[in-house]
Amino acid sequence: MLDLFLAFLRIRTLIILGILYFFLSVGSHGNFSLKIPSLKNFDLSNIPASINSLINDKSNLKSETKTSDNSGNNNELDDLKTSVNDIAKNINNILNKKE
Known part of the structure; x- marks a missing residue:
């Protein structure tokens, strides 16, 4: 049962x-696509490209709606991109040390 x-x-x-x-x-x-990473070759290099596409989509949306305050959003996305790049480098370094 x-x-x-x-x-x-x-x-x-x-x-x-x-x-x-x-x-x-x-x-x-x-x-939108669901991509499951391979655990054998764990590579986070596609994450910055995804963030770049988010930035481009956000800027295209802003230009279409003609809003004037987009500097704050771009700064947040740049900070997010930087932190994700740092995390990706740290994870890749850890995985390389384990091998």
């Missing part, structure tokens, strides 16, 4: 995750 209940919970969780993935992909007009 417990196994049946746990199987039901797993199926329900997968259905909910599928629905969330569907809405994220539709809401982002097809630009």
Whole structure:
């Protein structure tokens, strides 16, 4: 009986995750993709590219709506990009030391 209940919970969780993935992909007009990193070759080099695309999307949106206060948002994104780059370097250094 417990196994049946746990199987039901797993199926329900997968259905909910599928629905969330569907809405994220539709809401982002097809630009959303779920990429699972390989643990054998763990590389975080694609994270800055993702942040750059966020910056470009944000600047395109700002230029379309013609808002004037975008310097604060760009500073926050630059800080985020810098901190993610630092974290990526630290993780890559740790993984290289383990090998």
